[in-house]
Amino acid sequence: MIFAHPERLAVLILKDGMVFYGEGFGAKGKARGEVVFNTGMSGYQEVFSDPSYKGQIVVMTSAHIGNVGVNERDNEDVKPALSGVAVYKATVTPSNYRAEDTLDHYLERHGVVGISGVDQRAITLRVRNVGAMPGLIAWPVSLDEIPSLKEQAKSLPGLEGIDLVRFVSKDGIRRYEPPLDEWTSNKPKKGYAVVIDLGVKQSILDCLCSAGYVCDVCGAKTPASDIMAMKPDIVVLSNGPGDPSQVTYAIDTAKRLLGKVKLFGICLGHQILALAMGAKTYKLKFGHHGTKHPVRHIPSSRILITSQNHGFAVLENTLPKTAMPTFVSLNDGTLEGFDDPSFGVKTVQFHPEGGPGPHDARFIFDSL
Template sequence: MKALIALEDGTVLTGRSFTGAGEAAGEIVFNTSMSGYQEILTDPSYTGQMVTMTYPLIGNYGINPEDMESAAAHPRAFLMREYQAVPSNYRASGTLADFLCKFGVLGIEGFDTRMLTRIIRKRGAMKAVISTEDLSEASLVEKARNWAGLVGQDMVANVSTARSYTWSNGGPAAGHTFPAGGRFKVVAYDFGIKYNQLRILAEKGCSVLVVPAKTPAAEVLALNPDGVFLSNGPGDPAGVEGVVENIRALLGKKPIFGICLGHQMLGLAYGGTTFKLKFGHRGGNQPVKDLQTGKVEITSQNHGFCVDPQSLPASVEVTHINLNDGSLEGMRHKEYPAFSVQYHPEHAPGPHDAVYLFDRFIGLMEGRR
């Protein structure tokens, strides 16, 4: 089925939908991972976006229940050079097309993804509309320009849990108290959390209670956790309401570990500012340097905004930088037990180089006992 991909700069590309009819608006971005498309699709950080895979063949190993990073697929469209309709993997329980249809995500193939990636790299991530229904190029470009975009929007409100839950027996379970058995009690703020973050915390001996994004600091402190975890999430950190104040109220009272949007929200709580990157960092091959050890990590990333290091107070130290563009990838507070990274140490998808950061969080909690 013919589909048009219209960008706000007037670019229009022609592809094919392999998921049927539909129309979607969002911010169009690219991801450089060669595999891990199921983890990408189920990452809530992609809410409001349309993801183009730079690797040309997608769908060849199908979909399985073990690789879910949340309960749903979050991008508004998924684009690739060539869709592989017949999966070949012993773990596969379904096809990518069926999975996308289940969650209302447009699947688009049959166009030059390299050309689209070059456009995004040159001009930046853009608002776009994809449609099989409206095939007027002028109409679609106008729709793309009129879409509200991500800047200033509270996208966390669309993905955060409505009520607390625990991570028990390898999955989410209803509950408002910490599950028994862990060495450490951790409250995890859900800004769009990925399951593998919870899996690793549990593997490290933590009893985890996941709470809504706007849970007051007083409620968290009343639970008397050993530490507080700030998850990843979608969109513009400056657009998220009712979160920074709670994080600020927790500083110095409990060890804090933030990832991705959690890192950005922590930066705002320190008194810093954030800005939008030209086309963001998305993929499983981003080089990051640990300034404390001199080691280089290959990391999994997915973000379009960044903390401005020049805006941070003297009490905050930059610990990691991106070797491609020099942007801030990690920071720690010099006085309080709080640190964070922009990238995804839970490796879903991506390499395992940065898993040590969970051990650092465990060490902070041990030191506070």
């Protein structure tokens, strides 16, 4: 094999032994994680800074990534939590008036290993056909190292049975102050929301504030008694990474809050509330990761195009009889939300805030 820049030779190796060659960008080193694909054509910075991607290597199906650079305002968290990034072409020279840095420098600064020049379509087809699987990215490497790296990839564990929330949730209680830009709300104050941080995205907090809520954010291990002592009007269980069944402390907190205060769950929060009510969750074959996922609002038959990022789902027939399914995926028929008035619970599996993605579902924040 002949490579244009052998000093930057990078590989992405799947657990099943498939090897994809490319050129390294971002931080040098080795990254291990579950390999998933994201079909969004824009919003790569929001994707890479979303805490829900903790423990994953994200393959972007869109061909050109990095065109508009990066800026501090668009981060969903203070730093990326994902393990690695794989793209077809990483733009070296961004062109956008908001750009403050390049994607390459951004990933390098935060220690995220990347590979460019790979056939992202072939990786996507493999993951779609076989299922999400562990893999690794490494650079710089020599061809002599490939057999050893393949052996390492074969021994990598998956995400089932692992609590990843403990790595991304921030302890303590903090008041969230939205930036003075398009999120500034002139709406009358609706109430006081306590957000349980399971890996919360900034855009969720922005949407809550824009809807008129004053928001305090607390760590995932905050006891239910402490939360109730804050006298919230609503408790929001946020998005987050990993296997929901392993976040036992959040499930216990949710159980203790049921029926005592209005509850709203987003993504992982939706799954945690379902588990607290006695339902079961399961691993999806390759998950939902992208910005164009259609869901149907069951009561009205209205179709919404939504942003999604989850690898697990709630088994609908295990919900209590008092729970009413409210949204369903038009791609695979999986449950996308439910209401249970007897417990004051409302949930959505998708991301109503977008961040990135369409704003079809942002009305949900106003309806809380």
